[in-house]
Amino acid sequence: MPVAAIEEIRGRVAQEIGVSDWLLIDQPRIDQFADATEDRQFIHVDPAGAAQTPFGGTIAHGFLSLSMLSRMAAEAMLIPDSAKLALNYGLDRVRFISPVRSGKRIRGRFRLDSVEEKAPGQLLFRHTVTVEIEGEEKPALTAEWLGLIFV
Template sequence: MTQRHEYRIDSLLDHVGRDFGVTRGMLVDQPLIDQFAECSRDDQWIHVDVDRARKAPLGTTIAHGLLTLCLTTAAQYELGVFPSDATQVLNYGLDKVRFLAPVPSGSSIVIRVELASAEPKGSGRTLIACRNTAYCEGRLDRPVMVAESLYLLMA
């Protein structure tokens, strides 16, 4: 078994593949969906029209996929993905985002985060990729989203 070093920017390569575990449940209720719709200006009825959605096949409104995606950063902070010696954490982008199942309003989601890669960029900078897998709480057999997020860490 590979020995793990203290979790710091200069030891990130030793931690590639590390599973940081699963977050606490994050409630995705109608008020949160409505707030996201307002700030994103995506007010499609399936997200915000409770009465109309009640008559649709799912019987309820669903969260925006991008709302679920936005919760990955909170998950990474909760699970300690960013080393304490990082003086700055910059969002560097996304790779391979897939929304696999709807998230019904009122669901709690949990997100599993793994360190997929770490690439030193010089001058105390390291680019990391995190594999994020979101599930409706209690259904860890069926992901609702998978996404690879990229961050540039500064030492």
């Protein structure tokens, strides 16, 4: 994660702070996620069956796209230079907007919404993340993501 002074980070509230690189969501990744979560619905793992749906082929699980936020954040989120530990604190809102078809690439666009002191030595960061699908107008998802930073 890119590192910055907390004063610099606070100065970036209400601004886009980073965009991740593109990540390929291919069928092997979808199949591995299906195995890990035991969600093997045919629209994810059966190319022939999924071809008969309005999607025209397999699509990624919404939760697969959401789970990639951690990977995307490693490239795009700012973390205070005084951070001792950063934890995923949860999500306040998630909306799955468009399916991610197998073979497409996604990336995360991060906007810092707020930084507040939760307790002494603890900062609660709120980000709005938009997961874009390469070449498509609508994003895969939007999420309000919370991170707890110990400084």
